[in-house]
Amino acid sequence: MSADKQLIYLDYAATTPLDARVAERMREVQDTAYFNPSSNHLAGRLSAQIVAHAATQLAALIKADAASILWTSGATESNNLAILGAAGQRQHRGKHLLTMRTEHKAVVDVFRTLEKRGFEVTWLDPDADGRLPPERLQAAIRDDTQLVSIMHINNETGVVQDIAGIGAICREHKVLFHVDGAQSVGKVSVDLSTLPVDLMSITAHKFYGPKGIGALYVANGVALEAQMFGGGQQRRLRPGTLPVDLIAGLGEAATIAAARYAGDLRHLSQLRQRLWDGIAEVAGIKLNGQEQGGYPGILNVSVDDIEGESLLLALEPLCVATGSACNSQSKEPSYVLRALGRSDKDAQSAIRFSMGRATSNDEIDVAIESYITAVAALRELAPGITA
Amino acid sequence: MSADKQLIYLDYAATTPLDARVAERMREVQDTAYFNPSSNHLAGRLSAQIVAHAATQLAALIKADAASILWTSGATESNNLAILGAAGQRQHRGKHLLTMRTEHKAVVDVFRTLEKRGFEVTWLDPDADGRLPPERLQAAIRDDTQLVSIMHINNETGVVQDIAGIGAICREHKVLFHVDGAQSVGKVSVDLSTLPVDLMSITAHKFYGPKGIGALYVANGVALEAQMFGGGQQRRLRPGTLPVDLIAGLGEAATIAAARYAGDLRHLSQLRQRLWDGIAEVAGIKLNGQEQGGYPGILNVSVDDIEGESLLLALEPLCVATGSACNSQSKEPSYVLRALGRSDKDAQSAIRFSMGRATSNDEIDVAIESYITAVAALRELAPGITA
Amino acid sequence: MSLEPYNSTVREYFAQPDHAGIVENGAIGYFEDQGMRIRLSVEVAHDRLLRLRFQTWGCPHVIAACEAFCRQFEGRPVADLKQFKSAPIMRDLAVPVEKTGRILVLEDTVRSLGQAIQDQTFQN
Amino acid sequence: MSLEPYNSTVREYFAQPDHAGIVENGAIGYFEDQGMRIRLSVEVAHDRLLRLRFQTWGCPHVIAACEAFCRQFEGRPVADLKQFKSAPIMRDLAVPVEKTGRILVLEDTVRSLGQAIQDQTFQN
Numbered sequence A, B: 001m002s003a004d005k006q007l008i009y010l011d012y013a014a015t016t017p018l019d020a021r022v023a024e025r026m027r028e029v030q031d032t033a034y035f036n037p038s039s040n041h042l043a044g045r046l047s048a049q050i051v052a053h054a055a056t057q058l059a060a061l062i063k064a065d066a067a068s069i070l071w072t073s074g075a076t077e078s079n080n081l082a083i084l085g086a087a088g089q090r091q092h093r094g095k096h097l098l099t100m101r102t103e104h105k106a107v108v109d110v111f112r113t114l115e116k117r118g119f120e121v122t123w124l125d126p127d128a129d130g131r132l133p134p135e136r137l138q139a140a141i142r143d144d145t146q147l148v149s150i151m152h153i154n155n156e157t158g159v160v161q162d163i164a165g166i167g168a169i170c171r172e173h174k175v176l177f178h179v180d181g182a183q184s185v186g187k188v189s190v191d192l193s194t195l196p197v198d199l200m201s202i203t204a205h206k207f208y209g210p211k212g213i214g215a216l217y218v219a220n221g222v223a224l225e226a227q228m229f230g231g232g233q234q235r236r237l238r239p240g241t242l243p244v245d246l247i248a249g250l251g252e253a254a255t256i257a258a259a260r261y262a263g264d265l266r267h268l269s270q271l272r273q274r275l276w277d278g279i280a281e282v283a284g285i286k287l288n289g290q291e292q293g294g295y296p297g298i299l300n301v302s303v304d305d306i307e308g309e310s311l312l313l314a315l316e317p318l319c320v321a322t323g324s325a326c327n328s329q330s331k332e333p334s335y336v337l338r339a340l341g342r343s344d345k346d347a348q349s350a351i352r353f354s355m356g357r358a359t360s361n362d363e364i365d366v367a368i369e370s371y372i373t374a375v376a377a378l379r380e381l382a383p384g385i386t387a
Numbered sequence C, D: 001m002s003l004e005p006y007n008s009t010v011r012e013y014f015a016q017p018d019h020a021g022i023v024e025n026g027a028i029g030y031f032e033d034q035g036m037r038i039r040l041s042v043e044v045a046h047d048r049l050l051r052l053r054f055q056t057w058g059c060p061h062v063i064a065a066c067e068a069f070c071r072q073f074e075g076r077p078v079a080d081l082k083q084f085k086s087a088p089i090m091r092d093l094a095v096p097v098e099k100t101g102r103i104l105v106l107e108d109t110v111r112s113l114g115q116a117i118q119d120q121t122f123q124n
């Protein structure tokens, strides 16, 4: 339990290291094309070309048009721009919006803000496995519904939503559809040439790209109100000097992801199975999310009669998350797991293991042993009184 | 005039290359502490410590408290958050705001947005040398004035405003004072332990730090409305996964700047003098901005009877700016120079040379020759008809 | 941001809770609140707290507070229990303010333990 | 973002404006609008545009358009001037839409030149 021990990082859903080729590409750009892509001179145009190339790389990953890519600082900003921007743009037509209770904070808090501004938000519940039944969405759509926002892959549980089915319903009702793709783009197949999606949030640092850069996919013809002002960059939708090196890094990460995500998924599936096989026998353990069909990079489990914070400390030097990593400051039991029907106590004991490209069988084996040992040790501390 | 020739970069006011030590620090963090600083485990805490250290580095540069540093994606976002955030927070007290006509677009466009939202903005004019006489500000302040926003160093002309004098007037009238310090922090002395400033926007890429990261200094006790929502990061004022490597890079750039800005200023002064001495004899040339006392990294000149875009092309492979680099897409004559009393034609012919740490006398000499030659060549194209 | 949430004492006591366990046939104090549960048990001889043990369902600070209490009071006169205050422990363990309530559960458990010792004494 | 604003033809004509200058005692066409000014001068012989020169205050596209016009029409019959259209030049030079108006100034100048030649002819 000491900080000196070698860290075992199983928190890839929080953030990933830079791919070596991405880092190299960024260095190259930093050295030779560190210019402002908006500058109207040779140097600026060099950087502008790099930005344009990165847009084609990201567009190729998601099978979209490069012109539909808007650069942002990450998925939080993309979600804010998509939701506030679309709601604002369409409010004269109606003020009803739809989302789920299990969305990331960067969606939930945006809708809460819109509620304060006079919008009406319907918060849909998932089934016990975390999925939204399309009929439930269908039933909630009204004449004045303007926007539906549903995430692709849940950051806590790995639950995968039926984006095609949900999108089809939105199209049918002519409602805009935003998808928080922070946990999916670069990790699973995302084909926007067939998926009926209008807006999708993307962040590079979840798929081995740089932190501090993301994108918003904006389908052709979709209008948004800008949320930041100043300068003519990016069709006035999102001003600010473009970080050409970060954008180049995102582009490179996208190209790498396109080539290897299928292999990554096989690797992750095997790791997840090994981990689950190793801890499934712990008394009172419960898997949070889908048994099958979820994103294999995440395994989220609760366990009876264990205090979550002590469990986390007992697991050191394993680096895993309790609740949402993006929100782990708060000691509140995860609202995502509560929405899946878990009790406060179950939600409080939840641990999210999230694996990545570099995760090895050995690390999984250490994780298994640590988990079993930690649960046993904490149970020893409180026999009988923990019923 | 061909792209093959070696670029001569004289656009440091648009953006700067990474300092080698900054790049090294970022690599180190990318390799060993790429974690999410909000993650509640050993790895996350490692990254959190790096972020905390960077805050002390930036705070030391501006002589402020580390707790007053809020991380953003750059000065555009900082300006938006400061101005929209302060105006929103204080609107129940009054809706009058004060700024200058010569601010950066990332301030101007924010105030334009506030005008559309029902705020009243007074746009102060500078004197012919670009400075705001404090009396003019004093006279414009009303009982319902809530915020004054004045930039420290102008990005087009290098004009330096009297932040101490302006701030004193704001304090006296209990009006919040925001300073766009994008062109000053890291380049000149900024001492917030004595300057009466409530909010200051900072961006790393103007002082040899990374692009895509900036900060907003928020003085103790100053309340802002958040402009982005989601997650509990940064006291809910600015959510999103913190880019630990970029933040570490900003911190390092701040430490380096603190040690060398005085020497940089001497170097720049000498270069600017050399450049001005070299071109001052061109017929019809006019210096835009302060003769003395401006920021020495920028020299902005107009010249009679020359079309600016052709001048820019004729100067290749010199990389210089016309109008504002951050806005050089638009071919409109610079509104900043117009506010200094320049005619459209003069503004249109303006060239901003901006020098940096790596600029050499040789490069200045090439710039001088190119400028003289280009002006002569274009005048040859249109003798007589250009009166 | 998550700067170090546990000081070295908390880490030490959490890693080595030497006084975890139960004293068979000892006097028992118990309290639960705020989702935390603590059980203290003690063997008393010659009006002294001879062997002091704890069990708890709680966060690392609660576990460390229990261990700290046992270390401090083992061997001392029963009468000293009356003087127990959680404030010094909170200081030693650098318990964050939002957790203060949890540590007060220990105070209640100690009171309950004192009562149990008294009851046992009267029974004999 | 500033992707390449000038194609290779614009760059070539801008760098080598071979037809820049004025024909002394030639017929002169002049027009100004949108801040652009163009002067064309020509020496006419046997109803042909023998030597064609331009002067201009304008952006690179305007300069290149003038040069392109001179290159195309030098040596051709005066009557051809009537057929001049700026559209093909705009295409060859990939003139951005927002600059279309500027290039139309060239059309007006060519018309003025045609008129001047006619006037000169009548004068003679």
Ligand SMILES: Cc1ncc(COP(=O)(O)O)c(C=O)c1O
Pocket (backbone or CB within 6 Å): A013, A014, A073, A074, A075, A076, A077, A104, A106, A151, A153, A154, A155, A180, A182, A183, A203, A204, A205, A214, A326, B239, B240, B241, B242
């Ligand atoms: C589902 C989801 N949405 C949004 C975000 C926010 O992304 P970022 O931190 O890049 O702003 C995250 C992760 O932090 C996430 O997992």
Ligand SMILES: Cc1ncc(COP(=O)(O)O)c(C=O)c1O
Pocket (backbone or CB within 6 Å): A239, A240, A241, A242, B013, B014, B073, B074, B075, B076, B077, B104, B106, B151, B153, B154, B155, B180, B182, B183, B203, B204, B205, B214, B326
């Ligand atoms: C004075 C000034 N303010 C704001 C900005 C915007 O900074 P950033 O591009 O980092 O958002 C700039 C430069 O672009 C600037 O020069």
